[in-house]
Amino acid sequence: MSDPLPDEVDEALWDEACRRADAIREFLKHRTGKMTAGDVALLATELEVSRATAYRLIKLFRAGGTVMSLVDRKRGRPQGHRVLDDQREEIIRTTINRYYLTRNRPTVSQLVRDVQTNCMSAGLKPPHRRTIKARLEEIDLQKRAKRRGETEIVKQTQAVPGVFAASRPLQVVQVDHTKADIFVVDEETRQPIGRPWLTLAMDVCSRMVTGFYLTMDAPSRLSTSLCLLHSVFDKSAWLREREITEPWPVAGLPETLHVDNGADFRSRAFKRGCQDAGIAIAWRPPAEPRFGGHIERLIGTQMGKLHLLPGTTFSSAQELGEYDSKRHSALTLRELERYIVLDIVGSYHQSIHSSLGRPPIAVWREHEGEIPLRLPQDRMRFWLAFLPEQERTLRPNGIHLFGLRYWSAALSADVGRSNRRLLVKYDPRDMARIFVRRPSGNFVEARYADLTLPSVTLHEAVAARRTLLAKGRQEINTRAIVGTAIAQRQLVDAATKKTAAVRRGGAGKPKTNVDDRGWGSLRGIDSSKPVPFVEDTE
Known part of the structure; x- marks a missing residue:
């Protein structure tokens, strides 16, 4: 690790x-x-x-x-490797745009010669052919094909609804997001808190739902990654936690993820996590409103089921009519999640699919033995690669994250020995544990400092903290606070005036019974007459 x-x-x-x-x-x-x-x-x-x-x-x-x-483990840069300066990067970019992405369709070899010639003309060392090809491959394939008039490549990269197909399970998995057509309520107050976002993943061959993620947050790298993690790993324990007995046998790494051009699918961490596991990513061509009819139809099916629930927004204003979605909302996020899972495993997977003519689970069962199940060799590293992270300072009493405190005995050796902030990985679906990277580079699991606390989601933890702070503000006695502040101010003013008067030697100077000129001379006592000695006869 x-x-x-x-x-x-x-x-x-x-x-x-x-x-x-x-x-x-x-x-x-x-x-x-x-x-x-x-x-x-x-x-x-x-x-x-x-x-x-x-x-x-x-x-x-x-x-x-x-x-x-x-990955080369040698320290420093590989022998012969040099980072290109901005001037050469600009020459490569300009040459590609001006001379390569044209209808004349020059070859890659010609592009390399043009870039090297332009660099030498500017008195710069020409970059290697591999470097130029790498910059070229960073450009979306369909964009390159459109600019160069390569119609066959454009057709090959264009997803056509109802035509795109796969011959075996997990050959292609499509992923997409949608805002659910329903309002959910808070766990405690049961007041409406908004419409959640649903991320779904579907196997094109069998039409099985491979995984999903429901959240109140807008689509991001996080929701995409958590949907993929749910898709890849076995779901038996996850189903038991939700008291669902129907099977959900889908698990394993997909060969290709078919996604749109959203920023969440383009994040560096997401792309590298997929590359590391051997998962190819196929992006939807730019400027296309839809990319895959399969996942679009699945989303439409799931939204249609939600229209039967209290708090639905339906799919249009005409359908909604005078129905007050917020007032009728009744399900929490957890309850909606369980409802969706029940529908997926108990209805959708078991019903005849219009395109297949068979239930999706039957198609999956038929094919799943034909190819070996491909799972991450290092499950923990694969998992950590997709989890979100924060940086936190290790305090003597542990790691503080989102108002929760975590501890592990393995962190004892690091307390007070480093000023570096530590990388913390967490799963928003289960905040009972986090993973902390120690200064040595190893990840250790840390759990609640209070082991009696139940597991909660990040959304629940943040909402509870917000509620607690609001309750604390309501319990504040503003009158007592203001009254105390005024009394303290008056006390300080009076003390300041007394101190100033004494230091000036004014009338306000206090008198004592001790004579400042000597040791035993006391004011008010005649010390010239001796005090008679009386012997104690008892």
């Missing part, structure tokens, strides 16, 4: 590791038996490494199975 997360690897190291992973995957795909020295030599040539290094990389990839297993 001491290795960096995919999002923390240097850009050049990550690009090179991705290139190696692609080459080795292709190499191993066609060689199920013993590898020959000649085969490895060809791979070494492609990777531009020695044959010994090629053997080492194959061994690392077989053991790890991820892009991270091939």
Whole structure:
């Protein structure tokens, strides 16, 4: 667990590791038996490494199975690697836009020559061909095809509703968000708090829902990541917590995620987490209002079920009529989540699908034995790669996050020994535990400092804290606070005046019975007459 997360690897190291992973995957795909020295030599040539290094990389990839297993672990930058300056980056960008993305369709080789010529003309060292190709591949494939007039590529990358298909389970999983057509209420007050967002993932082959996430927050990298985590892992324990007995057998890494161009699907952490696990991401072409009829129809089906619930907004103002959605709202976020799950596993999966002519679960059961289930080799690292994070200071009494306090005995050795803020990973669906990266680089699990507390979601924790603060403000005795402040102010003023009078030596100076000139001379007592001695005879 001491290795960096995919999002923390240097850009050049990550690009090179991705290139190696692609080459080795292709190499191993066609060689199920013993590898020959000649085969490895060809791979070494492609990777531009020695044959010994090629053997080492194959061994690392077989053991790890991820892009991270091939990231160069040498300290500093790789030998010969240089970060391009802004001037050369601008030359590459301008040359691509002006000369490559045109209807004349120049080749990549011509683009490389143009970039290198422009750099040398400016007195700069020309970048390597791989660097130029990497910048070119960062441009959306369909955008490149449209600018260059490559109609066949445009057609290939265009998702057509009702035509896009997959031949096996988890070959393609589509993900999309929608704002639910229903108002939910607060757990405590039962007052309406708004409409939640639903993120759904669906297997194109079987039409099974692979996972979902319900939240009050707008679509983000978080909702996408949590939906993917729910999709990949076994759901048996998750269903038991919600007292649902119907099976939900879908689990495993998808080969390709089919998504739109939202910022949440473009985040660096999300892309790298998918790359590390060998998940390809296919983005919807820009300027297209819809990308996949399958997930769109599933969302429409789910929203139609919500129209039967109290608090629904229906799908249009005409349907809504005079119905007051907020006033009739009754379900909390947890209750709505359980209702949706019951509908998915107890109705949708078990009913005949119009396109398949069969229930989705029957299609899944038929195909699931044909291919091996692909799960993350390091489940914890895969999980942590997609969880949101915060940075927190380790205090003597633990980690404080969202008003909750966490502790682990493993953190005792770090208290007071480092001023660095620590990376904290958390699951908004279950705030009973967090994962803290120690200064050594290892992640440790920390739980509530008070182990008697029940598990809550982040939304519940934040709402409870907000309610508690509001209650505290209502219990404040403003009159007592103001009265006390005025009394304190008067006390300070009086003390200040007395002190000033004494220091000036004015009439206000207090008198004492002790003579300032000597030790035993007391005012009011005649010390010239001796005091008779009376012997104590008792």
